[in-house]
Amino acid sequence: MIDNKSTSPITDLEQINALIIDSIQDIKGKQIVKMDLRGLDDSPTDYFIICSGESNTQMRAIASNVNLRLKQEAGWMPSSKEGQESDSWVLVDYFNTIVHIFHPEARKFYELEELWSDAEVTEYQDV
Secondary structure, eight states: OOOOOSOOOOOOOOHHHHHHHHHHHHTTTTEEEEOTTTTSOOOSEEEEEEEEESSHHHHHHHHHHHHHHHHHHOOOOOSSSEEOOOOOOEEEESSSSEEEOHHHHHHHHHHHHHHTTTSEEEOOOOO
């Protein structure tokens, strides 16, 4: 669990990623993976964090919780958000880390894990 009593903003990217993952787990996001893209040529960012939500309501709740906790605990705001009204995919871009929240069928269709299969992947247990 991330220490939310800290008064100084979090600046370390590993701590930011841990906070994102914890925020997803708060809302029971499934099949969470962190993909380290830093060693790949032409990668769009340093990290992808990918998870699945079982409904568009849960997907929006995950995105909202990530946004809220990063703002409150780290002072970070996303550079962009896409798909908030989508039934299949919500993207939250924090520049160095992009969070992808998928409906399970859309996740299978877009296959980001296969597309970036050379990345170092860390899987997290469902809560």
